[in-house]
Amino acid sequence: MSRAVRRAAAGLAAAGAALALTAPPASAHTSLTATDPAANATIAPPAQIVLTYADPVQLPQVVLTDAEGGRHEAGKAQAVDNKVTEAVKGTLPNGVYTVGWRVVSPDGHPISGTYKFTVTGSTGAAGTGGPASAPAAKAADGGSGGSGGWLWIGLIAAVVVVAGGGFAWYRRTSGASAQK
Ligand SMILES: [Cu+2]
Structure with a gap:
């Protein structure tokens, strides 16, 4: 009897180990691994925003807003493999900018986030960095x-x-x- 219980327990343990080995890796969301400009960086006006993720992503959306809520991204974000690129409209005037992003992970889950950077030494005066x-x-x-x-x-x-x-x-x- 006790031998049977031991055998059953051993069998269960073996089954559990096999399941752990064969189960696909827990499908987690991907994550943002790097940004250009870097978060909280103080830089000259960037020409584009490049976001790097741990995995290939789809359906990227990027918005670039200034402190007054003005929008500065140009066109749609492009996703190539694990990198998302968004062009910047014109030359950004000096100031603090927020990058807001959203992508779809390989597991189908959307993830999103925001970060800030500061532009300094810009020749683009406020108000002249418009669409023209x-x-x-x-x-x-x-x-x-x-x-x-x-x-x-x-x-x-x-x-x-x-x-x-x-x-x-x-x-x-x-x-x-x-x-x-
Ligand atoms: Cu997920």
């Missing part, structure tokens, strides 16, 4: 034809003017109605 400066820089690189570049600048300037006017109008009207 990025295409202007590209046109100066000679990447697109001269007239094409100017067409884009004009188009974007028009969009900015229209959007700015609309926003001002919205603020006026909503402010007026809120006061009454």
Whole structure:
């Protein structure tokens, strides 16, 4: 009887050990292993944000906000293997910026986080780092034809003017109605 119990216990232990050996590694979320710019770094204006994870990731989202909530990322984030890259719009003026990110782990779980860095020594004065400066820089690189570049600048300037006017109008009207 006691031998049978011992045998059963030994069998259970062996089964448990086999299960532990054959079970897939506990599928954990991936994790952020490195960032460029580094968290809490004080640096010259970066051209892009590069986030490195422990595993390949999908569906990346990155937002870059200044202290006033203004957005400075350009286009969509790109994920290649375990690296996510997000371009920065124009030259960041001096100040503190927050990077907010979200990716989907290999196990299908989304993870997200934020960190801050500080820009110093920037030649981009506050208010001039807007949408028009990025295409202007590209046109100066000679990447697109001269007239094409100017067409884009004009188009974007028009969009900015229209959007700015609309926003001002919205603020006026909503402010007026809120006061009454
Ligand atoms: Cu997970």
